Amino acid sequence: MLSVIKFGGEVVGRAEQLAHVLTDVAALVEEGWRFVLCHGGGPQASALGRALGIEAKKIAGQRVTDERTLRVVSQAIAGEVGCAVVAGAWASGLAAVGLSAGVVHARRRPPVPVGEDGELVDYGLVGDVTRVDLRAIEACWSAGLTPVLSPIGVGSEAKEPLLFNVNADTVAAALAAALGADHLFAFTSVPGVLRDRADPSTRIPRLSAAEARAAIAEGTIRGGMIPKVEEALAALAGARAAHILAPEPGALADEASAPGSRGTVLIAPETRGRTPAATRGAEPSAAGRDKVEGPVQGDPPLEPTSAVAPQLLDSAQDRR
Numbered sequence: 001m002l003s004v005i006k007f008g009g010e011v012v013g014r015a016e017q018l019a020h021v022l023t024d025v026a027a028l029v030e031e032g033w034r035f036v037l038c039h040g041g042g043p044q045a046s047a048l049g050r051a052l053g054i055e056a057k058k059i060a061g062q063r064v065t066d067e068r069t070l071r072v073v074s075q076a077i078a079g080e081v082g083c084a085v086v087a088g089a090w091a092s093g094l095a096a097v098g099l100s101a102g103v104v105h106a107r108r109r110p111p112v113p114v115g116e117d118g119e120l121v122d123y124g125l126v127g128d129v130t131r132v133d134l135r136a137i138e139a140c141w142s143a144g145l146t147p148v149l150s151p152i153g154v155g156s157e158a159k160e161p162l163l164f165n166v167n168a169d170t171v172a173a174a175l176a177a178a179l180g181a182d183h184l185f186a187f188t189s190v191p192g193v194l195r196d197r198a199d200p201s202t203r204i205p206r207l208s209a210a211e212a213r214a215a216i217a218e219g220t221i222r223g224g225m226i227p228k229v230e231e232a233l234a235a236l237a238g239a240r241a242a243h244i245l246a247p248e249p250g251a252l253a254d255e256a257s258a259p260g261s262r263g264t265v266l267i268a269p270e271t272r273g274r275t276p277a278a279t280r281g282a283e284p285s286a287a288g289r290d291k292v293e294g295p296v297q298g299d300p301p302l303e304p305t306s307a308v309a310p311q312l313l314d315s316a317q318d319r320r
């Protein structure tokens with residue numbers, strides 16, 4: 001089994017929650033699972049910025065990033081937060097190593113229409129993922145280490161050194177798609193997608209892509225949950241299942257063995273019949289994938305979001 005995990009800065013900031021996830025990961029690694037751990041660090045970046053007199057500006061959940069902000073983001077997230085996750089991993093019995101830039105390649109996002117009025121927003125040095133280079137990840141696995149990845153993209157298309165700020169949910173989705181992962185697990189502060197976001201008992205165990213899109217359109221899913229669900233759907237371009245869940249003890253193993261039991265699972269439509277997503281450069285595609293457990297019927301073919309470039313999905317190699 002191969003899985004990508006994403007946790008935001010809020011989870012990293014709560015040592016107990018992070019330890020729940022990392023302890024569960026360590027147990028599954030013992031059983032032979034492979035993981036990539038993608039972390040965020042939005043709150044930590046905002047706090048460091050504030051201390052330096054730089055106020056955070058987020059539009060639709062994404063940080064408008066000028067040069068100074070990028071320095072803050074890389075220092076806080078690739079620096080402090082990434083190291084904290086690696087330290088937490090070792091403390092939880094998980095042999096892990098931190099990776100910052102060089103795995104995720106990105107280009108500058110052009111101004112994009114946002115919101116109901118479609119106003120053009122220039123996010124500055126925010127990157128859209130162009131491709132994912134999996135060599136370092138594979139080297140980690142070969143060495144018996146779990147890679148911990150920061151959401152920093154390198155602008156390898158340019159002749160000048162460029163770094164970009166990439167949303168951590170986007171990084172995790174791009175990786176899960178490129179790896180053809182069995183699972184993407186996105187840990188957040190709520191136990192999944194809720195029918196009533198004020199009531200945790202209203203968790204929706206299983207969502208098709210069509211249902212998820214309808215829930216966004218009718219306003220059941222809003223705020224920070226919108227990009228999370230959109231990225232989960234984007235991951236399904238190559239991954240088998242994407243789960244949104246809270247960092248509680250045992251949640252990871254329970255949700256993996258019984259999808260929807262502890263969170264919300266979004267499952268790739270069986271009809272898609274696509275090969276797993278690209279992993280390394282222009283390598284040719286390998287084997288197709290097995291039937292997904294409990295496929296959702298009748299969904300339209302999934303398209304990657306703008307954040308996951310189509311070339312990720314062209315050439316593929318099954319890593320599972």
Ligand SMILES: Nc1ncnc2c1ncn2[C@@H]1O[C@H](COP(=O)(O)OP(=O)(O)O)[C@@H](O)[C@H]1O
Pocket residue numbers: 007008009010061187188189190192193194195196197220221222223224225226228
């Ligand atoms: N239908 C919904 N179900 C669950 N959460 C929702 C829903 N709609 C909006 N939300 C909000 O989305 C938040 C999760 O997004 P966010 O805080 O950005 O996650 P993270 O920081 O973990 O990336 C929840 O805390 C909740 O307030």
Ligand SMILES: CC(=O)N[C@@H](CCC(=O)OP(=O)(O)O)C(=O)O
Pocket residue numbers: 007008009010039040041042043045061062063073077126151165166167168169
């Ligand atoms: C472009 C953009 O918004 N990037 C994010 C990257 C970190 C992140 O996603 O962290 P969380 O998961 O903790 O929110 C940011 O600057 O906050």
